[in-house]
Amino acid sequence: MAEEIAMHDGESPPSALTDGTTGLHDGELQSVAFLAKSLSDENRLRILLCLGRGKKAVGSIVEELGLSQPLVSHHLKELKRTLLVTIERSGPFIYYQLSDPAILATVRDLNAVAQNLLATRKTF
Amino acid sequence: MAEEIAMHDGESPPSALTDGTTGLHDGELQSVAFLAKSLSDENRLRILLCLGRGKKAVGSIVEELGLSQPLVSHHLKELKRTLLVTIERSGPFIYYQLSDPAILATVRDLNAVAQNLLATRKTF
């Protein structure tokens, strides 16, 4: 009866039996979720792919993608927060660049998996 | 060299591992965002890794991860909607399994990228 467990802020929901085969502990799980969430927005992906062709100032991204400047700025802030991009100031310009080209390979891998799932869905 | 050409159509992989041209059209961008969003929850990742060791009934997952049954059911529904898992009924049991083992490799890749970003962050 008296089995109430009051979960307070942000610690382990389950008991810490780790997830075995692929062997990711809680911190790594958190990192993966963190990164995946950053990659889960179409406009952020557009920005990342755009930056895949070299560092660019905010205005260039705005112009190239046709998104509003505050929106691009917002997503760039998020991409910086999640360590996917770095900045480099030059006068009034702020150039953003990918912090790791491996990010592009990851996006391509995600696309490959997604397309394969869509192609071979045998679920009815 | 020419500027990168935007849209490629469905089948041919752009073969861009070293050149920066990761041309994804809107549908692919949507798919990537879709998949990434499904991978952006810690508990869903736990479930996926759990299923990486074979098909399991809901109760097993609940017990193994220490999450509530409705929560696990909710996440399984989401994973099924995003094509990451498939089901197989057997009596009152419903067995869930990964629809593609490549998903595990993708999670591992995400972790590798994330850990690398954390390790080599030169921001401050």
Next chain:
DNA sequence: TTAACATATCAATAGATATTTATATGTCAA
């Protein structure tokens, strides 16, 4: 200084979603 430009931030809104509690559906055995 002022003016013009580049970028960031603020405030408000709207929609998504993770979680919990409670309840419903479905299956099988006795």
Next chain:
DNA sequence: TTGACATATAAATATCTATTGATATGTTAA
């Protein structure tokens, strides 16, 4: 049928976030 079990669904809440429009901050040139 009843009862026990496995799973799904409903409803409520709370949190998060993408987007927009307006405004602020900061940099350079005149």
